[in-house]
Amino acid sequence: MTRLAIVGAGPKAAALVARASELRAELGTHRVPELIVFERAKVGAAWDGTDEYSSGFVSLCTPGEKDVCFPYDDVWDGEGEFVSLASRLHARFSWSAYLVATGRYATWVDRGRDHPDHERFADYLDWVFDAADHDIVQGDVKRIWQLPTGKWCVEYERSGVMHPCVVDGVVLTGNGEPRPVDVEAGVPAKRVFDAASFWKHRETLLGRHGRTLVAVAGDGGSAGTIVAWLAQRFAERKGRIISISPMGTLFPRGDGHAERRWFTDPADWSKLTLDHRRKLIERTEAGVISMRNKSVIDGSGVIDYEAGYLRSVAVDADGQLTLSLDYDERPREPLSVDFVVNAVGFDAWTRLALVDHPKTTALSVTRTDANRVTLDALRKGVEWKIQGDLSLPTSEGFPPGIHVPSLAGLAQGPGIGNLGCLGLMARKILQPYLS
Numbered sequence: 001m002t003r004l005a006i007v008g009a010g011p012k013a014a015a016l017v018a019r020a021s022e023l024r025a026e027l028g029t030h031r032v033p034e035l036i037v038f039e040r041a042k043v044g045a046a047w048d049g050t051d052e053y054s055s056g057f058v059s060l061c062t063p064g065e066k067d068v069c070f071p072y073d074d075v076w077d078g079e080g081e082f083v084s085l086a087s088r089l090h091a092r093f094s095w096s097a098y099l100v101a102t103g104r105y106a107t108w109v110d111r112g113r114d115h116p117d118h119e120r121f122a123d124y125l126d127w128v129f130d131a132a133d134h135d136i137v138q139g140d141v142k143r144i145w146q147l148p149t150g151k152w153c154v155e156y157e158r159s160g161v162m163h164p165c166v167v168d169g170v171v172l173t174g175n176g177e178p179r180p181v182d183v184e185a186g187v188p189a190k191r192v193f194d195a196a197s198f199w200k201h202r203e204t205l206l207g208r209h210g211r212t213l214v215a216v217a218g219d220g221g222s223a224g225t226i227v228a229w230l231a232q233r234f235a236e237r238k239g240r241i242i243s244i245s246p247m248g249t250l251f252p253r254g255d256g257h258a259e260r261r262w263f264t265d266p267a268d269w270s271k272l273t274l275d276h277r278r279k280l281i282e283r284t285e286a287g288v289i290s291m292r293n294k295s296v297i298d299g300s301g302v303i304d305y306e307a308g309y310l311r312s313v314a315v316d317a318d319g320q321l322t323l324s325l326d327y328d329e330r331p332r333e334p335l336s337v338d339f340v341v342n343a344v345g346f347d348a349w350t351r352l353a354l355v356d357h358p359k360t361t362a363l364s365v366t367r368t369d370a371n372r373v374t375l376d377a378l379r380k381g382v383e384w385k386i387q388g389d390l391s392l393p394t395s396e397g398f399p400p401g402i403h404v405p406s407l408a409g410l411a412q413g414p415g416i417g418n419l420g421c422l423g424l425m426a427r428k429i430l431q432p433y434l435s
Helices: 011-027 085-093 095-101 105-110 118-131 202-206 221-234 257-264 274-284 291-298 348-354 358-364 372-383 422-433
Strands: 003-007 034-039 140-146 152-158 161-167 169-172 192-194 212-217 239-245 303-307 309-315 321-327 335-337 339-342
Touching (some): 003 011, 011 034, 011 422, 034 152, 152 169, 202 212, 309 339
Parallel strands (some): 212 339
Antiparallel strands (some): 309 321, 321 335
């Protein structure tokens, strides 16, 4: 039996676990790979508010119905015969099945079928693991390398002890590291946050007496969520927000059927040019915010806007933070604020730092102003070639078996790297491992 390692017990892992469980019932255990899920904390830790990345009370941008098995398109086989995999997956692992099993279905319907908050979504993921009778391996993955046999060794730490695990392939999940900004020496650590650490320390920004001025840099979903959260809290306090974004505004995502159909069914995605694919992703995922956050932000009177990019943070003689900005590669007037949140998002490529291989090491370095042009060109040359099983392209010299769904949107469909079509993502990864 083949073995597939999954780093991180979030929604992508839950989708793989659910599908593998149902495939074992249909095909037999011997034909389906054993899944080994490594997690340093617990299932859904990045969502439930106990770790960084979320307060737990933030709403998902996607509806609950886009669950770990969506889009449930395993209905007809190649011979035109009806197969029941989709209906069985829905009965066992869907969002509605979870609500029924936990006694929340009627309340959810009566409340308008609203999007779940992150804490509820984390509970759903944990429920999926339980329904699949699948445990996690508690441990922090430190290094992954290829053995002479072609298999992979995953080395993880638990209670201070290192353990090896040999597998046939590895799925890397997670956001990656927050994109950095240059912070000069002497700046107090509790005055500068990123899109992950903000949620753990958010009350710090509300505890000051008098007028508080917070700058939030970024134009994507992380920035929009943080600006909307602060706007609601500052409505009753003496506080203001400066939203720093490339064009001085926060654009809502294109969220109609014409855009979302690509997320559900990317069958003809490859017919679009690479330029058009990038533009569609920009309109729907990168550099846009949800309509619900846009509504909160537009209705707030405590937000000002600055066009430009945040380049560095310093502290002046009075203890105020000084922000250096540029616009169109020209310096702008510095801003003086009390706090800054660098919410320009996460760099999913940094997850490749776990893989000890020259080809992946070159892609996983942190993106800075100094290496931006060279690194972007290198990554773009790989991104559009990511293979159908969501692995790095062997045609470019990468060893087989490193699956990177978070990086596969441009090549394989815009929903692959997020919550848009978790069921399709799982099918693409598992298919080559079925014997």
